[in-house]
Amino acid sequence: MCAAICVSVFFLGLAGCKTKADSSQPNTKDAPFMSAVTVAPPQAADEAPPPEKTGGFDGKRAYAQVAKQVSFGPRPSGSPAIAKTQDYILAELKSYGCAAEVDSFSADTPAGRLPMKNILVKIPGEKPGVILLGTHYDTKRLENFVGADDGGSSTGVMLELARLLCSQHGRYAVWIAFFDGEEAVRPEWKDPDNCYGSREMAARFAISGDLTKIKAFLLADIVGTRTPHFKRETYSTKALVDLVWGVAKRLGYGSIFVDESSAVEDDHQSFLKRRVPSVDVIDLDNGPGGDVFYWHTPEDTLDKISPKTLAIVGHVFLESVKELQAK
């Protein structure tokens, strides 16, 4: 994804990003320490609350899902590591009793034609209408980039949501999408070199007629940082932003789901373009000293991820789904 703030970084080219990561004094100095933290358990302040405090959502389990993905290494579209990730996601979903469909397709990219897979969990409802949740699970093509937060965190949250939701049948169906190919293959974010998976799924839904059944699309991306501030994403549908931010405030997370705004291009746009009400929950504060200062650098590692943040996001998604089920 790309925010207004990252455009300027991208215009400098990849070298600009790398320079930013490598020349940052604290990062360089902390590097060996950070590596040590990677294998250590999260710090006390990042511990997940007990699941009963977050609607049953288990932040520890979501964190373990991030760790598992990171263990596969860099996971760009078409790589052997993403194939392992796909097998893992499908095996997890099966173990929860989720019905999952796989759409294997190929996408023409600047790196040639790449095989991609979208995975879609379908939990039936009693009435027509679908609440769609989504994440991307591919990681950016960068050397030594394991995407703990960018790709890993939201996928960990969606796996944990699938574990909880697959056994519940509500008024409306809940579908959970795991998109391939969100990341631009080139270093810079320039259409149409991005959002391959979500574009494919939205196009398929348009043909099948499923598109008109979707009442809301809730996207999560980069949701695991230790000091989260989710700003209202301005391309998103205002009514849905209000719903999600209202839920967060009611649950006591008003200092995390803040009333500032920022514009981020992401998978939700594939659906917004087709008039599906959509919201993106993302923390892309990637400036110096920002929450995700490590964005699109090899520093996006497991030690940046807080089980507590994952639990908060999971709680907000669970309650938002409940609220949408009641409408």
Ligand SMILES: [Zn+2]
């Ligand atoms: Zn990214």
